[in-house]
Amino acid sequence: SEIIQFLTATLNANGSYTLSGLYRGQRGTDWACTSHTAGEVFVLLNESSFTGDSYPSSAVSSTWYYRAVTFNSFVDSGNAKAVVLSGAALKPYPVANVSRATSGSNLVVSWSRRTRVGGGMVDGTGTVPLNEATEAYEAYVLAAAPNLATFDPTKPTTYLRAFTGLTSPPFTYTSSQMAADSFSLSGSALHVVVYQISGTVNRGYPSVANLPPK
Secondary structure, eight states: OOEEEOSEEEEOTTSOEEEESOEEEETTGGGGTTOOOTTOOOOOOOTTTOOOOOOOGGGTTOEEEEEOOOTTOOGGGSOEEEEEOOOGGGSOOOOEEEEEEEETTEEEEEEEOOOSSOOOOOTTTOOOOOOSSSOOEEEEEESSSOOTTTOOTTOGGGOSEEEEEEOSSOEEEOHHHHHHTTOOTTTOOEEEEEEEEETTTEEOOOEEEEEOOO
């Protein structure tokens, strides 16, 4: 699911290509940078031959059916493929610069918001445009380094504690909460997943952080 840009493709003697000048995790797909395996299928996104469709936001979560056929073939010759529209282009990007700091006996976790539209920094503000109806976040503390294949924010058994309804960074992990979770302020690494929330598609792409004690 990662979108990668490259500057140069060098043909090798065995027919493979070596790509260089890479720009990883484009269009908010940096969450997928570490999930690749050898031999994966990829799609070359060529501007001259690739087009996209536009759908109303009301179509999110609905099922559409597609047929992929080659040139000069009838549409009916292809098998129908059911696709649930996820609204990927509407999902907020993963937040950046997740960090932890001690405040007395509590732990404060902060981050920097990103934007999927109009990402230029506005002079003097230090922030980028929100481009969402409201600013909202969710954060989840896990017992171990997050595995996005098994972590599910709708299943409390996959995390230690949830911080929901956040309207801005940071959040505070209090000493009483840490004690209940068997978390040591001075000795435990903090494993956390943060989402920015969209009013249209709910959770955006996850930002995963493993923060050692300081």
